[in-house]
Amino acid sequence: MLLYALRRLIYLVPVAFGVSLLVFALVHLAPGDPISAIVPPDAPQEVVDKLKEYYGFDKPLPVQYLRWLAVTLTGDFGTSIGTGRPVATEVASAFGNTIILAISATTLAFSLAIFLGTAAAYAKTRIVDRLVTLISLVGVSVPHFWLAIVLVIIFSVELGMLPPMGLGPENATGWRLDWPHIQHMILPTIALSVIPLGVMTRTVRATIKDILNAEFVTALQAKGMNDRQILFHVLKNAAPTCLAVMGLQAGNLIGGSILIETVFAWPGTGFLLNSAIFRRDLPILQGTTLVLAFFFMMLNLTVDVIQTMVDPRIKRG
Amino acid sequence: MSALLEVRDLDVTFMTPDRTVHAVNGVSFDVKRGETLGILGESGSGKSVTLRSILRLHPEHRTRWSGSIKLEGVEILTMDRRTLNDLRGQKIAMIFQEPATAFDPVFTIGHQIAETVRRHTGKSESDALKRARELLEMVRIPSPAQRLKAYPHEMSGGMRQRAMIALALSCNPSLLLADEPTTALDATVQIQVLLLIRELQRELDLGVIFVTHDIGVAVEVSDRIGVMYAGKLVELASVEQMVDAPRHPYSRGLLASTVQGSMRGQRLEAIPGAPPDLGEVPTACSFAPRCKFAEPQCVSAPPTLGSVGDSHLVRCVRAEAPA
Numbered sequence: 001m002l003l004y005a006l007r008r009l010i011y012l013v014p015v016a017f018g019v020s021l022l023v024f025a026l027v028h029l030a031p032g033d034p035i036s037a038i039v040p041p042d043a044p045q046e047v048v049d050k051l052k053e054y055y056g057f058d059k060p061l062p063v064q065y066l067r068w069l070a071v072t073l074t075g076d077f078g079t080s081i082g083t084g085r086p087v088a089t090e091v092a093s094a095f096g097n098t099i100i101l102a103i104s105a106t107t108l109a110f111s112l113a114i115f116l117g118t119a120a121a122y123a124k125t126r127i128v129d130r131l132v133t134l135i136s137l138v139g140v141s142v143p144h145f146w147l148a149i150v151l152v153i154i155f156s157v158e159l160g161m162l163p164p165m166g167l168g169p170e171n172a173t174g175w176r177l178d179w180p181h182i183q184h185m186i187l188p189t190i191a192l193s194v195i196p197l198g199v200m201t202r203t204v205r206a207t208i209k210d211i212l213n214a215e216f217v218t219a220l221q222a223k224g225m226n227d228r229q230i231l232f233h234v235l236k237n238a239a240p241t242c243l244a245v246m247g248l249q250a251g252n253l254i255g256g257s258i259l260i261e262t263v264f265a266w267p268g269t270g271f272l273l274n275s276a277i278f279r280r281d282l283p284i285l286q287g288t289t290l291v292l293a294f295f296f297m298m299l300n301l302t303v304d305v306i307q308t309m310v311d312p313r314i315k316r317g
Numbered sequence: 318m319s320a321l322l323e324v325r326d327l328d329v330t331f332m333t334p335d336r337t338v339h340a341v342n343g344v345s346f347d348v349k350r351g352e353t354l355g356i357l358g359e360s361g362s363g364k365s366v367t368l369r370s371i372l373r374l375h376p377e378h379r380t381r382w383s384g385s386i387k388l389e390g391v392e393i394l395t396m397d398r399r400t401l402n403d404l405r406g407q408k409i410a411m412i413f414q415e416p417a418t419a420f421d422p423v424f425t426i427g428h429q430i431a432e433t434v435r436r437h438t439g440k441s442e443s444d445a446l447k448r449a450r451e452l453l454e455m456v457r458i459p460s461p462a463q464r465l466k467a468y469p470h471e472m473s474g475g476m477r478q479r480a481m482i483a484l485a486l487s488c489n490p491s492l493l494l495a496d497e498p499t500t501a502l503d504a505t506v507q508i509q510v511l512l513l514i515r516e517l518q519r520e521l522d523l524g525v526i527f528v529t530h531d532i533g534v535a536v537e538v539s540d541r542i543g544v545m546y547a548g549k550l551v552e553l554a555s556v557e558q559m560v561d562a563p564r565h566p567y568s569r570g571l572l573a574s575t576v577q578g579s580m581r582g583q584r585l586e587a588i589p590g591a592p593p594d595l596g597e598v599p600t601a602c603s604f605a606p607r608c609k610f611a612e613p614q615c616v617s618a619p620p621t622l623g624s625v626g627d628s629h630l631v632r633c634v635r636a637e638a639p640a
């Protein structure tokens with residue numbers, strides 16, 4: 001098992017290089033000149049050239065890539081064009097904020113999905129099953145940024161119950177576990193959790209329904225196991241499939257929360273990416289995308305390893 | 318001596334959203350301690366449904382049943398859930414057609430046997446595993462200590478079925494229900510497993526109900542054979558009576574078809590025609606459309622089960638007619 005994880009880690013090295021090349025290429029192939037975004041339109045040409053030289057944009061692209069790769073490997077992601085602060089610092093704090101939101105959204109979505117999906121699969125009356133299917137359908141079809149705006153209108157504007165934006169009180173410096181901060185998390189968490197809730201509920205329901213039809217469930221009943229004991233067997237059988245989908249969904253939450261973070265002005269990677277795109281802040285774009293890509297790779301690896309641990313039929317050595 | 322198991326007038330009806338299936342229509346039989354009753358019939362004749370009724374393994378909300386099933390005088394069909402769960406696996410155990418799917422794929426064989434032992438005896442984990450090891454030895458699985466740690470997919474079909482037998486016998490049941498336990502196995506392995514069941518049955522004085530569609534297998538393992546057709550027992554007799562003088566046209570057809578050629582492995586398809594639809598309660602002899610002896614009275618009312626000699630029962634208006 002450990003060997004398998006290690007080997008997978010080593011395989012990640014060439015993949016990581018490919019990813020870095022891709023990230024660099026995408027960012028640089030996009031139209032627009034990063035320098036013109038930060039200097040006034042009437043700035044003298046020398047100043048522009050100086051800035052280009054300072055940030056290294058005057059070199060040919062392959063040289064730029066190798067230079068970027070070299071410094072990145074030392075853990076230095078460069079300096080933000082927009083704020084002048086180190087990219088590493090900016091990305092780290094944004095990533096932390098995104099993770100916090102993602103954890104609360106996945107916890108909400110997955111626990112609710114496991115409950116609803118299992119209930120629907122076990123449901124003896126059609127109403128329960130239909131209701132849960134409806135919930136999951138709504139979950140996957142409602143545009144989550146629209147839901148975000150609706151939530152803000154209802155709970156912030158109309159009822160004034162919850163703050164509409166930011167990660168905490170005005171002069172807060174970072175996220176902390178206290179009531180004002182949690183209040184700020186509630187709406188974005190709900191908005192972010194609808195899609196994974198819908199997808200996971202569907203997956204859990206279908207997987208468990210399938211397993212309940214398996215002969216071994218009858219065999220378990222035939223040897224006198226009670227419903228709780230059988231549920232344990234069923235859940236362990238459902239785990240590998242559900243984990244795989246959960247991994248994908250969790251990954252989507254990290255990368256795909258740009259809209260939600262923008263609506264709620266949540267200072268995470270999505271928010272950072274959004275502003276970096278408008279400012280053509282290439283170092284930030286590169287740094288954030290790279291960190292997200294690495295996170296994806298690690299997440300996939302983790303899911304694979306856990307799956308292998310849960311399901312003895314998966315042979316990976 | 319009174320019977321170990323008494324089944325009386327068992328009716329089982331499934332209500333699925335789109336149709337009703339009268340799977341079992343008035344089945345009665347007894348099983349004595351230490352006796353093997355073979356239930357023989359074509360696919361779809363209601364053998365599995367009859368067998369599963371004994372442990373009430375049907376989907377509860379869409380199954381209607383009536384009649385009576387008594388184990389040592391205790392009614393099973395009206396028993397409460399807890400008592401039923403205590404009885405399942407302890408007094409009555411079951412082995413399945415597909416050992417590959419009857420084990421949970423994500424737990425070891427040892428865990429699944431030990432789990433059963435713990436469920437019914439309250440033994441500790443390690444004692445239960447010790448018992449599981451003894452059981453694997455009893456069904457002659459080589460290197461049992463290692464096999465305890467094996468997952469179902471790591472064993473051959475024959476070994477899995479042996480392990481399933483070990484699991485079934487783990488709590489010393491008095492009745493073993495076997496639903497085509499050798500059908501999914503290769504011919505040579507099939508014989509070994511049959512012999513093992515036979516031997517254990519004698520050693521442990523088990524009552525066994527052995528369901529099969531294979532005449533050769535039924536003749537080999539059974540003391541008595543019940544022939545099922547369209548949810549009814551059409552004939553019930555000792556193996557000798559059944560082989561020497563079957564009385565129901567259906568049984569005769571089955572057995573005649575095996576006289577030439579080898580018996581084992583023979584499928585019950587030698588009689589032309591197909592079994593009836595089970596959507597309605599039968600109002601005539603279900604076999605009449607396929608029967609070459611059919612008479613007007615066969616379709617006027619369903620025939621009753623009549624005795625034609627020493628515990629030899631036949632459901633046919635022509636039962637008295639010479640063979």
Ligand SMILES: Nc1ncnc2c1ncn2[C@@H]1O[C@H](COP(=O)(O)OP(=O)(O)O)[C@@H](O)[C@H]1O
Binds near residue numbers: 331358359376595
């Ligand atoms: N749970 C169920 N719901 C609906 N119909 C069923 C169910 N189980 C069995 N049947 C039907 O009952 C009939 C008898 O099935 P079965 O006892 O499995 O036949 P076999 O003799 O091959 O074991 C078949 O027509 C089958 O489709």
Ligand SMILES: [Mg+2]
Binds near residue numbers: 364496497
């Ligand atoms: Mg069957």
